[in-house]
Amino acid sequence: MIVNSVKAVIFSILLLPVCGQALWAQNSFARGEELFLQNKPQEALLLLESATADDPAHVQAFIYLGIVYQQLNRLDNAIDVYNRILPRGGNETARIAFNLANVYFAKGDTAMARRFYTQAIEANPSFASAYLNRANSLVKSGELRESLDDYEAFLLLEPSSPKRNEVTRLMAFIREEFASAERRRLMEEEAARIEQERRRRLLEEVTDSLNAAAEEARSLSAGTEDVQDYTGEFILE
Secondary structure, eight states: OOHHHHHHHHHHHHHHHHHHHHHHHHHHHHHHHHHHTTHHHHHHHHHHHHHHHHOTTTTHHHHHHHHHHHHOOOOOHHHHHHHHHHGGOOGGGGHHHHHHHHHHHHHHHHHHHHHHHHHHHOOOOHHHHHHHHHHHHHHHTTTHHHHHHHHHHHHHHHHTOHHHHHHHHHHHHHHHHHHHHHHHHHHHHHHHHHHHHHHHHHHHHHHHHOOOOOHHHHHHHHHHOOOOOOSSOOOOO
16 A cells, blocks of 8 residues: 555656646746737747747647747748648648748748648638738739639628728729730731731732833833844945
């Protein structure tokens, strides 16, 4: 009985560091989360860094830490944090990918932004903001036609969005740009056709003129062949 009691005490002592570490991680996250929700990123930073270091599987701590890095304009740190937790994101995969895409967009890397907006949409096909931001990244990179489908998807998912009028105006502008470009293309094609026709007629006129001159030359040449020279002696009677 005494032996069992001693074993229990020893086991409890061995568990103390593990329990203490887990408790510290929880406390770090709880305090960091509180400061984060109070919009105090600088104060929350060290606590959230501690929480993620103590518990590498704490998805929410990583998400908060990534957002804090974004708020402090430490974008490379945010990318690192999101990439570390993304493979273990589980139900938060769409949100993590979306945040990561936003960081790349802020850095001006529209290709990487589109890649992770797409991953967010694949993880959550109803993620309206991912469609909107992917459309914006397409516009920024000059891929206007491709952006229209994403804007339309956003409006279908968020028909009452306060951004609806702005998005609708932007879509109308893009479509008008394409319509204007198409009109310019048709006008240029018509101008090219007219110019080609003018050149063809000019060549025909020049060719006809040259042919007429050649025919006239042949006629004159044929007339001179019928004239005979008189070489005999001319005698007056």
